[in-house]
Amino acid sequence: MASILRIIAQRLALGILTLFVVSIVIFAAVNMLPGDFAQAILGQGATPEAIKAIREDLGLDQPPVTRYLQWLAGALQGDLGNSFAQANFASFAGTTATANSASVAAQLGPRFENTMFLAGVTAVIAVPFSIFLGILAALYRNSVFDRFTNIFTLSSISSPEFFLAYILILFLAVLNPLLPSLSNIYEGMDFGDRLTKTLLPALTLTLAVTAQLMRMTRAAIINLLASPYIEMARLKGMSPMRVIVKHALPNALAPIINVIALNLAYLITGVVVVEVVFVYPGIGQLFVDSVKIRDIPVVQACCLLFATAYILLNLTADIMSIISNPRLRHPK
């Protein structure tokens, strides 16, 4: 047990270092993009005076290193700063940005909740579904069912997400109006409505992640089926299903958990396209909008969030595989 705790501590420390590096890379990258917030927000209406006024208001006239250090100092104290967009509009109104209205945290919070909700619904559908498919495919391997499942999941992972989304909209919203094509969930919506509205994007994402999960399950199980202990189990006269579920699956868990963790991280960080198609107010849309207008504090916060999600989920995956494997749990 002590070793697990040590691993966790080590990985968390490394994780913090990673976050630091990520923040530098992102900051540098956004600064290298042509144009800055003032130019992006003013567009055709930009005059040199207006650009200068906005830059001064937001401190964009200072050198990048100073700005980064200022941001870092704030971030270390848990203050992710104010969104440029909100701060800029507060200054329009002649007021100073208040912590509540303009802070990046306040802006990210509800969006992140929505993203987690979508990821959660998707995971609840996709994980059991793909593991079940994987087990069946392993059980009836090389049968017509196995081939069909493989072809189906591989074609769905090979299609771009927006295409899957439109296909689902066509069949489930246009031809058979079962589900709403618009997932504009908002605060204060009751859970049932929220779930209905989230179902189409969740199904789209399910199609996108099923192939990996299902094929990993199938491969891991088939790999084990050649082992002597499985043969023993078979010789005892157990049914094939029982052999797989009781004897093969527990030993195949480590790779499956790894793939699940990676896919969950993807669900949190990479579903911009699906959000756009279904107008889902998640964090991806906010992230892309912020990059467009070079709103560095929001971009930074989003990236940190994404990096944290990857680090934590990977850590969880490693810990889970250690726990699921007695040999690693009790190292000699």
Next chain:
Amino acid sequence: MTKVSRRGLLKTGAAASVLAATGVQVAAAPSRGGTLRLGLAGANTSDSWDSRTHSDSYMIMAGHGAVFDTLTEVAANGELVGELAESWEASPDAVTWTFKLRQGVTFHDGKAFGADDVIASLGMHTEEGAKSAAKPIVSAITEMKKLGEHEVQMTLKAGNADFPFLLSDYHLCMFPAGNIEASIAQGIGTGMYKVESFDPGVRTTLSRVDGHYKDGRAGWFDSIEIIAINDSSARMNALMTGQVDAVNRVDFKTEPLMKANPAVNIFEVTGNQHFTFPMLTNVAPFDNVNVRKALKHGVNRQELVDKILLGHGAVSNDNPIGPANQYFADDLPMNDYDPDKARHYLKEAGMDSLDIDLSASNAAFPGAVDAAQLYQASAKAGGININVVQEPADGYWSNVWLKKPWCACYWSGRATEDWMFSTAYESGVPWNDHFWENARFQELLLSARAELDSDKRRTQYHEMQALISSEGGTVIPMYANYVDAHSTKLTNSGTIGNVFQMDSSRFMERWWFA
């Protein structure tokens, strides 16, 4: 078609064209009720109720179109009518304007509307450090005097016959004096609809005000939900599947598919929005008027309308004044596509052929790069070799527009001739994106501005348009239509405004459930 405006003062002949939308049923009497769900593009997470910052369709419609009012309003037929102002009068030189305000109007927080609110709300735009796009309008006012609770007198730097027209601008919304900060935060105006919830860039819900001064004339929905849908396919889908009742900015490419849906109607108007190719006339070779004329004859305008706008627009004769303007001159000699004429003018300029760069990016207008390539192909026959330079969309307005000698650009147009000209054609103004200067034009501009006689103004504005069209520094091949769509459950009076998208942004006031 000439109508005398409400006060008869401007004798504007608000001929402002209009209308004839496709497929709008002739209306029965309006009926109250229902929740309108709009899916609108042009939303941003940085949106706020500060009308000084409004620049995109979502907030223009939610602000000026529903929650807030301005002093004057352009009616669906193009006529100028009073909104919060009941009537107005000008001194003979059009310098001093007296506005009588509507009585008994209250803000959503219960405060009564009066002269102080007008002065404070207009003052917001010239405040120290304010970045309002309407600053030029308000800074032309030298003095605002309160003559009574419901009467304001404004004195201008110089006579401007269009002044009441300018006050209909969507930036010039009325806020309650002394409480402007809070009303910007919560969206407190005098409009037909008050804010129930506002999530910038995501969703806005509004409810109908009880007992409004426009009762019986406008505002038929009980409540409104505006959903931000910036992605064009998602927006079209939302209308097709009945998730929303109307959408703006119909995608030209999917328009035929939408037309095939019996539950959806497309409505389309040609307004003043135009796409341009400004040349810097202070830079060779564009300083030569014959080169400019050659280029104007080198573009196949109809082809651009057909292929770039897919027919949703009209050919423009290098004229920034559009069909939605009162004094639009549609009888100017046409700068038609004629390679021989182009060659002829090149020869006049002492050239056999011309090699030039044209900078374009789809940031200028959708399809700008394709339009530049079509231009390249059509101009070749006239001995003009255009090299299309594809510029990055990021920073286009800062790095290319006003900097590169020839580029693509767009203008949404302005409600009045003077406003358009003084924004982009007057000598020395910052957005004169072609640096064109013409003494006669300048002289006409100043005299027409203060002219109250509409026949004289018409002659002057026609001459100015002729000057721009033949000698000006901008190639304006086309006007782009405003194309929006609604469910057949909705209907309106049969007249659709063409000042802006969605019935001049007044969709929420003017339409109802049939």
